[in-house]
Amino acid sequence: MVVVVKTMQIKTPERLTRSVKYILNPKKTNVPYVETEKDFPVTFTEDKKLMQLVSGHQISNVNYADQEFFLTKIMANASNGNPDNSDMNNPNRVMAHHIVQSFAPDENLTPEEIHELGRKTVLELTGGDHEFIVATHVDQDHRHNVRPDRVLSQVV
Numbered sequence: 001m002v003v004v005v006k007t008m009q010i011k012t013p014e015r016l017t018r019s020v021k022y023i024l025n026p027k028k029t030n031v032p033y034v035e036t037e038k039d040f041p042v043t044f045t046e047d048k049k050l051m052q053l054v055s056g057h058q059i060s061n062v063n064y065a066d067q068e069f070f071l072t073k074i075m076a077n078a079s080n081g082n083p084d085n086s087d088m089n090n091p092n093r094v095m096a097h098h099i100v101q102s103f104a105p106d107e108n109l110t111p112e113e114i115h116e117l118g119r120k121t122v123l124e125l126t127g128g129d130h131e132f133i134v135a136t137h138v139d140q141d142h143r144h145n146v147r148p149d150r151v152l153s154q155v156v
Helices: 013-023 062-079 111-126
Strands: 003-010 030-032 042-044 049-052 054-057 096-103 132-137 144-150
Touching (some): 013 062, 054 062, 054 111, 096 111, 111 132
Antiparallel strands (some): 003 096, 054 132, 096 144, 132 144
């Protein structure tokens, strides 16, 4: 299996919010509904039932993931003696990582399988100790996972 991985650093709250909005874009993540063990969000159009290939870890609602990331950061700052959150806009601090994991079309993986590979990969990378969201984009020939992962080790 050939997998291409790209990583980008997110250093500002504005960039994190933009990344989460891009990552969760329904035009990129919606697929026709199929029965699955995963609890993907379901939406309805006039003639279709769709599911959105998005999920989170230690996130209560993926649609507000950026806000949950910020709250975690604020709470960590308060417990570490930085209640003014002066590092929230420090251009030298990494708030999160935006990771893209791409698969070749000839891999013959379903979008759901690709999503699960993304979840497993980031759980291995983080040891399950950090918040993250995963979204599988299906709007191009090469299916890919994208996810911003909080860098809590730098704030906790």
